[in-house]
Amino acid sequence: MREKIEQLLNDYKEGKIGVDEFLNQIRWFPFENIDFAKIDHHRTLKHGFPEVILCQWKTPEQVREIAKRILERSKLLLATRANIEHFKAVKKIAKDAEYNELARTITVIREKPNKEDKKGKILIITAGTADIPVAEEAKVTAEILGNDVEVLYDVGVAGIHRLFLNFEKLKNASVIIVVAGMEGALPSVVGGLVSVPVIAVPTSVGYGAHFNGLAPLLTMLNTCAPGVVVVNIDNGFGAAFAATLMNRKF
Structure with a gap:
């Protein structure tokens, strides 16, 4: 492996490969x-x-x-x-x-996360208070990855006016993560209101036929709102990482 690195360095120094090709090669190293x-x-x-x-x-x-x-x-x-x-x-x-x-x-x-390559703000929404732990995992992840993050908790469809009273937050976001258990309808509602990517996160919060998150997962996968994508049950980390990639300028 050391010989391979030395060969790449020599090729770079001799002008046989550029910096982009050099980085592309070493990023696949063991x-x-x-x-x-x-x-x-x-x-x-x-x-x-x-x-x-x-x-x-x-x-x-x-x-x-x-x-x-x-x-x-x-x-x-x-x-x-x-x-x-x-x-x-x-x-x-x-x-x-x-x-x-x-x-x-x-x-x-130990150093401030890089925010220079980010387009805007990630908004994290929960349907209920019980969904907050998953949302907090997403928040911590998004922040350490260098994003500006705003949260809007407990605005589910059982009281949809709570969401509409915060419409400015939806309009100002570059990417929106929607965390919901129960029947999982909130991401479809949000997706129908905004023009930015919406990442739906089903949670294992709900009653009997909720099946520990399977019910909202299927609801979200069957959404008719364009621009809504879905991660797995309780996967706040995965949602935040994907949102970060979407929030990059390049």
Whole structure:
């Protein structure tokens, strides 16, 4: 691998390849192997942000070691679906780590996230208060990725006038994330009102026939409102990452 990098550097210095081709080549290079994980340090070149740690199903020790390796090369860290034990483990190697109990995220921010390539504001909406934890995961993710974020909580279709009274916020957003459980109708309503991308996030909030999020997922997939796309159940992180890509100027 070292020989390959040296060859690319020589080709670049000799003018055989340009900077774009050089970056395109190295962004596909292998990862750091630490036995139980293979850390993709080149993800920053592809997405502009280091690999995000999914803590769920990982031990605190595994999360700590992955976080340590990422922070050796990056000044930003995001870990999702974390519990307090995961946070305590990370805190041992990063005293500046912060834990958001509602969002279940761990963050380390040692430099300000880049906002220069963003078009505008991401608006995160929830149908109900019970949907806020998923929305908060999206909010933390969107902010550490460098977006300006605004939230509008508890404006579901059971009291749709609450949404209409905040119409200015909808008009000022570049991308909108709509988080809803129950029957999941809110993204279709929002999609019918705006001219920007709407990312629908079904949640596992609801009564019996809600099937832990399957009912709103199917509702959202069957929306007739153009411009609405759907992520998986409770996937606030995925919604925010996609919204960030949509919010880029180039």
